[in-house]
Structure formats: structure tokens, C-alpha cells
Amino acid sequence: MxxxxxxxxxxxxxxxxxxxxxxxxxxxxxxxxxxxxxxxxxxxxxxxxxxxxxxxxxxxxxxxxxxxxxxxxxxxxxxxxxxxxxxxxxxxxxxxxxxxxxxxxxxxxxxxxxxxxxxxxxxxxxxxxxxxxxxxxxxxxxxxxxxxxxxxxxxxxxxxxxxxxxxxxxxxxxxxxxxxxxxxxxxxxxxxxxxxxxxxxxxxxxxxxxxxxxxxxxxxxxxxxxxxxxxxxxxxxxxxxxxxxxxxxxxxxxxxxxxxxxxxxxxxxxxxxxxNLFKFDASCFGTIATLECIRQIKQERPIVASEIKKVAIHADRTVDSICNIQSPKTGTEAKFSLRQNATYALAGWDTGKAETYNDALANDKDIIQLREKVDVNLMDGWPPMQAKVEIETLQGQRYCALVDAGMPSMDLLTQSERLEHKFFQLASPLLGHVACKKLAGDISEFERLENLGVKESRGSARHPGSFPEVWL
Known part of the structure; x- marks a missing residue:
């Protein structure tokens, strides 16, 4: 059925x-x-x-x-x-x-x-x-x-x-x-x-x-x-x-x-x-296509926030219950706001950094002012992770991009390189580069690990060949 x-x-x-x-x-x-x-x-x-x-x-x-x-x-x-x-x-x-x-x-x-x-x-x-x-x-x-x-x-x-x-x-x-x-x-x-x-x-x-x-x-x-x-x-x-x-x-x-x-x-x-779809922005996946649209537009012409007259985001109606908080007050709420994420991208903030999503930035007066120029239009029958972004400048110029973020990468080598960059960016501040490099190397050969146990033994706290606890 x-x-x-x-x-x-x-x-x-x-x-x-x-x-x-x-x-x-x-x-x-x-x-x-x-x-x-x-x-x-x-x-x-x-x-x-x-x-x-x-x-x-x-x-x-x-x-x-x-x-x-x-x-x-x-x-x-x-x-x-x-x-x-x-x-x-x-x-x-x-x-x-x-x-x-x-x-x-x-x-x-x-x-x-x-x-x-x-x-x-x-x-x-x-x-x-x-x-x-x-x-x-x-x-x-x-x-x-x-x-x-x-x-x-x-x-x-x-x-x-x-x-x-x-x-x-x-x-x-x-x-x-x-x-x-x-x-x-x-x-x-x-x-x-x-x-x-x-x-x-x-x-x-x-x-x-x-x-x-x-x-x-x-x-x-x-x-x-x-x-x-x-x-x-x-x-x-x-x-x-x-x-x-x-x-x-x-x-x-x-x-x-x-x-x-x-x-x-x-x-x-x-x-x-x-x-499988990996994320390279620290926000709800429903916002990713919108962010990619803005990146494409800014690659075509580096638009500055002061030039923007209005922005229209078109997305599938299903995102309304997922990531359409209109006026987020916290960094956590900002992750689930199409308007807020578009505003961050337009204002030049890096949405690939977790620290971007903080309470202070969510309530910044310049961010709020720019956000008021962003409208979300919910569409029926669209691919669930597709978005179209239209930007109009004060000079009358119009820019548009359409992205479907629901398409997995077919290039596993490039995807691996992007994930390694993400791993080092996120983990290095806590572990240090040397420990991160060892952990990444162990994961690349994960199938060779013979025993993942961390049971107590008389001679050692771990079984030989167990997964290195470098994150502890």
C-alpha cells in the first residue's frame, strides 16, 4: 500500500x-x-x-x-x-x-x-x-x-x-x-x-x-x-x-x-x-538549502547588508513546523529559523561555526533590522529540502538561486576531505591537533580494531587493540 x-x-x-x-x-x-x-x-x-x-x-x-x-x-x-x-x-x-x-x-x-x-x-x-x-x-x-x-x-x-x-x-x-x-x-x-x-x-x-x-x-x-x-x-x-x-x-x-x-x-x-547527508552548517538541516543559495549569490556578486532592500525565501511547506521560527530570542532558537540563518549569511557570519549561534547575536539590533527584510514563502509540493532565494538591492538589482540540499554527494573523496576539515575545526580546540590526528587515523581504520572494550583488567585499564580514549 x-x-x-x-x-x-x-x-x-x-x-x-x-x-x-x-x-x-x-x-x-x-x-x-x-x-x-x-x-x-x-x-x-x-x-x-x-x-x-x-x-x-x-x-x-x-x-x-x-x-x-x-x-x-x-x-x-x-x-x-x-x-x-x-x-x-x-x-x-x-x-x-x-x-x-x-x-x-x-x-x-x-x-x-x-x-x-x-x-x-x-x-x-x-x-x-x-x-x-x-x-x-x-x-x-x-x-x-x-x-x-x-x-x-x-x-x-x-x-x-x-x-x-x-x-x-x-x-x-x-x-x-x-x-x-x-x-x-x-x-x-x-x-x-x-x-x-x-x-x-x-x-x-x-x-x-x-x-x-x-x-x-x-x-x-x-x-x-x-x-x-x-x-x-x-x-x-x-x-x-x-x-x-x-x-x-x-x-x-x-x-x-x-x-x-x-x-x-x-x-x-x-x-x-x-x-546520508552530512551537515557543514551548525543549524537545522531545513535551513541548509537557503544558506547554499545565499553562498551562490554572494559568489556571483559580494552583496553587503546595507545594499539589501528585501529577500524572499521560497521553501517547502513542511519546513514550517521544523525551522521557521520568525523571531528567535536565543542561539538555540536561531538554529531553527530560516530568516535568522539567511540574515547571518547575508551579514557575513560563518554558519559553519557553532559559536555563531549565541544569544547575543540572536538579539543584535543590526541583525534584527536586516532580518525584517527577509520573508519566508511556503510552497506546496516542493522537494522537502529545496529552497529558492531572491534578493533585491536598493539599486534595483535582482539575484536568484535555487538549491536542493537533499541530494547526497557522489564524490566520497571530496566529502571525506570536507568532513576531516569539519572534524579538526570542531575537535581541535578541545583535544589539540595531535590527538585529533590520531583519532581521525584510528577511525579511518576502524574495521581493524579487534576489541572496543574498556573493561578493567589487572595489567591495564583497556584491552589491547581497544579504541583509544583520546577524547577523555
């Missing part, structure tokens, strides 16, 4: 074994059969995760969670929190790292989810892999499994899930983390179906949180809850094995749409991860 117009959505929902098939697909991934480019993109996701998580340690939400979650041991090992020397339980690490990874809103996106997969899935997996001493190959394979599962579930419930006000990073990505963790610890199909069921009863996140610290908390909660679901099932807890077909399950309660064939079929590019 390809639309939400079925006269009997319950019958449609119950017609197939969607959960069972999703589980079969998730558990089928093996490292030796993953294409080279899929492995390369997965490692790019990991590098980007470290970049935004290390930088996110400076955000207030990181400190708040550290105050609430005191270090604690687990009998079978512990997990690391980025930026901290304390030894945390796996669930604590997943919560804090997941929230921190999304704190800057600088982490990657996939439009099949319309959310941020890596912040959730890798945060859960790293904590569990550290606790159980899993290898780099095992983690990468589980990451791909969770990533693909999240994208499939995103497609299953699109577009109605988001239209109802849910934040897919908090909802859909909980399932991705759950499937990834189930894969990592070797659960069987029935157990994994239960994991998805338990994840479903925890999956939550509302777009009403956008512009507050509760939005990145969605990512942390999703990581923790997905991990917890897998661990609970491993210890004998059971849950429903038909969470997506059940008449009172996740699908019918969270979306009017149930696109089983789209979810379970082969993705257009073979793997959803090939459509």
Missing part, C-alpha cells in the same frame, strides 16, 4: 508480516558482504559523530546531564562518555553521548527518516560495544543494520508520522538503535522482534521541543531506550513481535500511512546509507 488513503488502514496494516521481514533484513547484514563504499560512508558517519560530540561537550545540555547521571559501574564492563574520565554504565553513556552528539544540531541526516540517525545509533552501539568488547567490524556491521532499519521504518510511516508532529530522531531512530544493538549482541529473530516491540513502547519525540534543549535530548533518549530494549530481551524480557502490524501498535497509533512495499523493498541506491 503506497498511500495513507486506504479505507481500511487496520486491514492493510495487519495484512503482512512487516516486523518479521524487517528483522530478517536487519539480521542478514555481514561485514564481508558490505560494499566498500557503504563501509566508507559508515566510517565517515563515525568521524562526523566524534566531531559534533566532542564540540557538543561545551553545550549546557551536556553539563546538565552529567549532573543528573553520576558515574556507575556495570559488572561486565563500562562505557565512556565523551569529554569525561568517569566510567559510566552503557545506558548512561548512550543517553549522554546521544544528547551531546545532537546538541549542536550539526550531525548528519537521512531524508528517508527525516531525522538524525548516527547521533542515536552510534551512541547506543559504542556504549554496548565498549561494555562487551566487540570489534570494529562488528560495530560497523551493526551500525549499517540499524541505519537501514531506521530508514525502512521511516519510509513505512511517511509522510504522516512527521505531519502529526513527531520528531523522527526520537521516534524512528529508537528502532534503529534497537535493531543495531540486537545485531551486535547476536539476538535471534524472535528476540529481535521483541526488541523492536519494547523499543516501540518507548519511542517518543515531539517537534514542539525544537528550539530547546529537549530536542537533542530526544537523540539521547532514543539511544538509551534502543540499547535498553536489546539488553532487557537478552535477559529474558519479552515484548510483542508484531509492533508494526498490531492494531494497537506503533504504526496505526503514530501515522495515517503504512507503506509496506516501500519500506521492505530495495532502496533506490541499494542502501539507504548511500543517501
Amino acid at each position: 503506497e498511500t495513507g488513503s486506504s479505507p481500511d488502514p487496520l486491514a492493510t496494516c495487519q495484512a503482512g508480516k512487516v516486523t518479521e521481514t524487517l528483522v530478517e533484513q536487519a539480521l542478514a547484514y555481514r561485514f564481508d558482504t558490505l560494499p566498500a563504499d557503504v563501509i566508507a560512508i559508515a566510517k565517515q558517519c563515525i568521524l562526523d559523530w566524534f566531531a559534533v560530540t566532542i564540540a557538543g561537550c561545551a553545550e549546557p545540555v551536556h553539563g546538565i546531564l552529567l549532573g543528573a547521571e553520576h558515574p556507575g559501574f556495570e559488572q561486565n564492563g563500562y562505557a565512556s562518555v565523551v569529554g569525561q574520565a568517569g566510567r559510566y554504565t552503557a545506558q548512561q553513556a548512550a543517553l549522554i553521548n546521544g544528547t551531546t552528539a545532537h546538541a549542536l544540531d550539526f550531525d548528519d541526516v537521512n531524508l528517508s527518516i527525516s531525522g538524525h540517525p548516527t547521533a542515536v545509533i552510534f551512541s547506543a552501539l559504542l556504549a554496548l560495544a565498549q561494555q562487551h568488547g566487540k570489534s570494529g567490524k562488528e560495530l560497523i556491521t551493526a551500525f549499517v543494520a540499524g541505519y537501514e532499519t531506521a530508514c525502512r521504518i521511516g519510509q513505512l510511516l511517511a509522510p504522516g508520522h512527521l505531519a502529526r508532529g513527531y520528531h523522527a530522531t526520537g521516534t524512528i531512530c529508537t528502532f534503529g538503535a534497537a535493531a543495531a544493538c540486537a545485531h551486535l549482541i547476536g539476538l535471534n529473530p524472535i528476540q529481535t522482534a521483541s526488541v523492536l516491540g519494547i523499543a516501540g513502547t518507548q519511542a517518543a519525540g515531539l517537534k514542539a521541543m525544537f528550539g530547546t534543549m529537549a530536542k537533542p535530548l530526544h537523540a539521547g533518549l532514543a539511544a538509551r531506550n534502543g540499547l535498553a530494549a536489546a539488553v532487557l530481551v537478552q535477559h529474558g524480557l519479552d515484548g510483542p513481535v508484531n509492533i508494526f502490524e498490531h492494531g494497537m501498535g506503533f504504526s496505526l497509533t503514530h501515522s495515517p500511512d503504512f507503506n509496506a512495499s516501500k519500506a521492505l523493498g530495495e532502496p533506490d541506491q541499494g542502501f539507504h546509507i548511500r543517501n
Whole structure:
């Protein structure tokens, strides 16, 4: 069924074994059969995760969670929190790292989810892999499994899930983390179906949180809850094995749409991860096309703010509930404002720097004056991440650019170079250049790491070959 117009959505929902098939697909991934480019993109996701998580340690939400979650041991090992020397339980690490990874809103996106997969899935997996001493190959394979599962579930419930006000990073990505963790610890199909069921009863996140610290908390909660679901099932807890077909399950309660064939079929590019979108601006992804339009226009003619008469932004109507705060008062709100981001770009501020998004600049009188010249026009039927920007100067000159930011890069080498630049820009101030270079090198050979565990041993705090904790 390809639309939400079925006269009997319950019958449609119950017609197939969607959960069972999703589980079969998730558990089928093996490292030796993953294409080279899929492995390369997965490692790019990991590098980007470290970049935004290390930088996110400076955000207030990181400190708040550290105050609430005191270090604690687990009998079978512990997990690391980025930026901290304390030894945390796996669930604590997943919560804090997941929230921190999304704190800057600088982490990657996939439009099949319309959310941020890596912040959730890798945060859960790293904590569990550290606790159980899993290898780099095992983690990468589980990451791909969770990533693909999240994208499939995103497609299953699109577009109605988001239209109802849910934040897919908090909802859909909980399932991705759950499937990834189930894969990592070797659960069987029935157990994994239960994991998805338990994840479903925890999956939550509302777009009403956008512009507050509760939005990145969605990512942390999703990581923790997905991990917890897998661990609970491993210890004998059971849950429903038909969470997506059940008449009172996740699908019918969270979306009017149930696109089983789209979810379970082969993705257009073979793997959803090939459509991963990295961010090079520290704002909501819905603002990226607008920022790129302004960059193109300014490359054609270096316009100064004093010359501008008016600016028109044309964007798909779906951004209205995502990044259309008209008059932001804080740096966090500014990340979710098309008008504010356009104003920053026009005024010459670097939106690739996290520090641009601060309360003082959001309330700067010159910024506000320029922002009043910017209008947002919502369009029907546009690609969701496309924008057109029209600028008219006081001299009567007109400039226009059209950009679709939803198109993934086909040049992985150039993308890798841009991500390395982003990594060093974000992480070097906290780690220093030497430590950053070592960490980046280790991530580039992630599949060679034999043991990610950080268990205590008599001779060493870490297993030989474990992931270097240079971020601590």
C-alpha cells in the first residue's frame, strides 16, 4: 500500500508480516558482504559523530546531564562518555553521548527518516560495544543494520508520522538503535522482534521541543531506550513481535500511512546509507538549502547588508513546523529559523561555526533590522529540502538561486576531505591537533580494531587493540 488513503488502514496494516521481514533484513547484514563504499560512508558517519560530540561537550545540555547521571559501574564492563574520565554504565553513556552528539544540531541526516540517525545509533552501539568488547567490524556491521532499519521504518510511516508532529530522531531512530544493538549482541529473530516491540513502547519525540534543549535530548533518549530494549530481551524480557502490524501498535497509533512495499523493498541506491547527508552548517538541516543559495549569490556578486532592500525565501511547506521560527530570542532558537540563518549569511557570519549561534547575536539590533527584510514563502509540493532565494538591492538589482540540499554527494573523496576539515575545526580546540590526528587515523581504520572494550583488567585499564580514549 503506497498511500495513507486506504479505507481500511487496520486491514492493510495487519495484512503482512512487516516486523518479521524487517528483522530478517536487519539480521542478514555481514561485514564481508558490505560494499566498500557503504563501509566508507559508515566510517565517515563515525568521524562526523566524534566531531559534533566532542564540540557538543561545551553545550549546557551536556553539563546538565552529567549532573543528573553520576558515574556507575556495570559488572561486565563500562562505557565512556565523551569529554569525561568517569566510567559510566552503557545506558548512561548512550543517553549522554546521544544528547551531546545532537546538541549542536550539526550531525548528519537521512531524508528517508527525516531525522538524525548516527547521533542515536552510534551512541547506543559504542556504549554496548565498549561494555562487551566487540570489534570494529562488528560495530560497523551493526551500525549499517540499524541505519537501514531506521530508514525502512521511516519510509513505512511517511509522510504522516512527521505531519502529526513527531520528531523522527526520537521516534524512528529508537528502532534503529534497537535493531543495531540486537545485531551486535547476536539476538535471534524472535528476540529481535521483541526488541523492536519494547523499543516501540518507548519511542517518543515531539517537534514542539525544537528550539530547546529537549530536542537533542530526544537523540539521547532514543539511544538509551534502543540499547535498553536489546539488553532487557537478552535477559529474558519479552515484548510483542508484531509492533508494526498490531492494531494497537506503533504504526496505526503514530501515522495515517503504512507503506509496506516501500519500506521492505530495495532502496533506490541499494542502501539507504548511500543517501546520508552530512551537515557543514551548525543549524537545522531545513535551513541548509537557503544558506547554499545565499553562498551562490554572494559568489556571483559580494552583496553587503546595507545594499539589501528585501529577500524572499521560497521553501517547502513542511519546513514550517521544523525551522521557521520568525523571531528567535536565543542561539538555540536561531538554529531553527530560516530568516535568522539567511540574515547571518547575508551579514557575513560563518554558519559553519557553532559559536555563531549565541544569544547575543540572536538579539543584535543590526541583525534584527536586516532580518525584517527577509520573508519566508511556503510552497506546496516542493522537494522537502529545496529552497529558492531572491534578493533585491536598493539599486534595483535582482539575484536568484535555487538549491536542493537533499541530494547526497557522489564524490566520497571530496566529502571525506570536507568532513576531516569539519572534524579538526570542531575537535581541535578541545583535544589539540595531535590527538585529533590520531583519532581521525584510528577511525579511518576502524574495521581493524579487534576489541572496543574498556573493561578493567589487572595489567591495564583497556584491552589491547581497544579504541583509544583520546577524547577523555
